Amino acid sequence: MMSDPRPLTGIVGLGTVGEAFMRLAHQAGHRVVAVDTAPDALVRVGNRLKALTTDAAESVVLTHEVAELTDASLVIEAVPDDLAVKTDVLRQIGEVSQAPVLTTTAALSVPHLAIASGRPETIVGLRFLVPPGPAGAVELVPTALTSQATQSAADALINGLGLARVEIGTGPAADATALVMAYLNQSVAFLDAGHSTRDDIDTAMRLGCGLPAGPLCLLDIIGLDTAHATLTRLHQQTGDTSFTPAPLLTHMVESGYLGRKTGEGFYLYDEGGRSGGDEPDDPATTGRPVRTVAVIGSGVMARGIAEATATGGHPTLLVARSGEKAETALAAIAESLMRAVRRGKISAQQKAAALPLLAPATDMRAAADHDLIIEAVAEDLDVKRSIFSRLGAVATPGAILATTTSSLSVTACAQASGRPADVVGLHFFNPAPVLRLVELIRTNDTADDVFAGARAFVAGLGKTTVSCPDRAGFIVNSLLFPYLGSAVNLLQRPGTDIEATDTAVRHGFGHPMGPFELLDTIGLDVSLAIQHRLYDQLAQPEHQPAPLLEALVATGALGRKNQRGFRAGGSVQPMALARSRDAVGDLHSFR
Structure with a gap:
């Protein structure tokens, strides 16, 4: 009988990381021996394999016996990041196999593990900041004792599994992990405080910052117990309260809700490990209809919103302080529409249909009979309140009034109007014609039909709304800027490398930009404000x-706008900048 030519890969530990590697190896055509001493882990992974594939029984062996690794050509050790546990497992592997071993560790010394294993020449570290999926980024961490044969075998495995090999470094990886873990922890606290829902938090950060996953989804992927342990370790090491695990996270871990690996975390997962879907929508409320729109202002945001509404088929009035400003704004919109046609974002027919829907005005009274009036002037509360005072007097009864503020009080604007039930916040992200996210803010006084009408209007533009109360920073700014501030504070410590930190965040967590790149792009003055x-x-x-x-x-x-920021000339890597434009635009909306 001919022997099976497929490589035999061993996996020890079937938590989040071990299961991820088992799936990759199986999908790459490997035979797999997967070892775990916990019966429930073997049952869970077995059920998921059956849900995903019909040949799992032939190509994947699930066992609690390390001795089954005797014939493995390479072993991936993926047990919890505990020195004693890993040392014991590495020694057990060495007793039954001479194969190279890749040890997955985020916080332990690879040389220490290699020496403790008793056969250091066969040990190489494997670093990643989130469990790898197809085309995921990983870093090989050999020691001075790692043999060339072991390193070659590890290289071949990474290539065979379709993973991307990157260079991150121990220090930058630690910094990136600390920055992101604090952000994830704050997101849990934000949810627990009732500021927004699970889905809206994840959607806001994914669309608003171009992230591959929202924070609560990412915690499920990492494993809530793993995140909790990492936060606890960071808090013990630093004393920084931002690393104190959020009470909700602690409660979930203690209750056994550990994320995707157990089938339940912030989301529910089916037998295949797939998310069970979104939270149910709120009961439908008939919203005030919106056909005509007026935009107050002529700056970047006002022009972008007017372009989006006209392209969406709404007759749109743009009210500027002078006829010259109004005409200049309409000319800029026409040029923007032309660029959108050249880039293939809209058709020539859509451009031709949008232009006649745009009209200029210089008197706010011209907006009186419009269904929706959107204020999009400077981020100055006194200016906005003055405008809302006038809008409250001139707008037709039943009109929806909206402010585009990114961080000021919507309630203060609503009170100035004298008709607070008619007022909502609509925080568009710049460039408004391109980016999908709109934060929809309701005050304690906002009428249900006003809120529902605003949400339906935004959906009609092809955009996604997330709802949040009238709280400074809403969702995105409130969660983003502590992370950015913490990155800047790293520079108080000797040895922090700006470029290396950015690279670690991009490669390790899949962010389109590192924190220093993002600060330069937003504008350092804007970020500070x-x-x-x-x-x-x-x-x-x-x-x-x-x-x-x-x-x-x-x-x-x-920053980038005057070529002076965290980099000489304020420049960022061309590839990162191109990705960031697609993901998060020019970010002028972070005002």
Whole structure:
């Protein structure tokens, strides 16, 4: 009988990481021996394999016996990140197999593990910051004792599984992990406080920042117990309260809700490990109909919103302070539409249909009979309140009034109008014609039909709304800027490498931009202003402005817009910049 020519790969540990590698190896055509001492893990993974494939019984052996690894050509050790546990498992593997071993560790010393294993020449580290999927990024971490044969076998496995080999480094990986873990932890606290729903938090951060997954979904992928252990370790090492695990996270771990690997975390997962779907929508409420729109303002955001509404088929009035500003704004919209046609974003027919729907005006009274009036002027509360005071007097009864503020009080604008039930916040992200996310903010006074009408209007533009209460920063800015401020604070410590940190965040977590690239793109002055506004209104430690950002802005460094930022010339890598434009636009909406 001919022997099976397929490689035999061993996996020890069937948690989040081990199961991910088992799936990759199986999909790559390997025979797999997967070992775990927990019967429930073997049953769970077995059920998922049956749900995904018909040949699992022939190509994957699930067992609790390490001795089954005798014939493996390579073994991946993926047990919990505990020195004693890993040392014991590596020694057990060495007693039954001479194959190279890839040890997956995020926080332990690979040389220490290699020496403790008793056969250091066969050990190589494998680093990744999230469990790898198809084309996922991993880093090989050989030691001075790793043999060439072991390293070659590891290289061949990475290539065979379709993974991307990257260079991150121990220090940058640790910094990236700390930054992202604090952000994930804050997201759990944000959910627990009732500021928004699970789905809206994840959607906001995914669409608003171009992330591959929302924070709560990412926690399920990583494993809630793994994240909890990492946060606990970071808190013990640093004393930083941002790493104190959120009470909800602790409760879920103690209750056995560990994420995708157990079938239940922030989301539910079926036998194949797939998410069970979104939260049910709120009961339908008939919204106020919106056909005609007026936009107050002529700047970047006002022009972008007017372009989006006209392209969406709404007759749109653009109200500027002067006829010259209004005409200049309409000319800019026409040019933007032409660029959209050239890029294939819209058709020539859509452009031709949108242009006649746009009209200029210089008097706010011209907007009186419009169904929806959107204020899109400077981010100054006094200016906005003045406009809403006038809108409250001139707008027809039943009109919806909206402010595009990104961090100011919607309630204050609503009160100035004298008709607060008619007012919502519509925080578009720039460029408004391109980016899908709109944060929809309701105050305590917003009428249900106003809220429903605004949501239906945004959906009609082909955009996605996330709902949140009238709280400084809403969802995106509130969760994003503590992360960015923490990155700046890393520079107070000797040895922090800006480029290496950005690279670690991009490669390790799949972000389109690292934190310093993102700050340069948003604008350092804009970022600092947002930090001040969040801290002034929320008075929470995580929102405190970064002192080094204050100092940098004081020197006149503004980031990419004046070619002075965290990089000489304010430049970022061309590839990252191209990706960031597609994912998060120019980010001028972070005002």
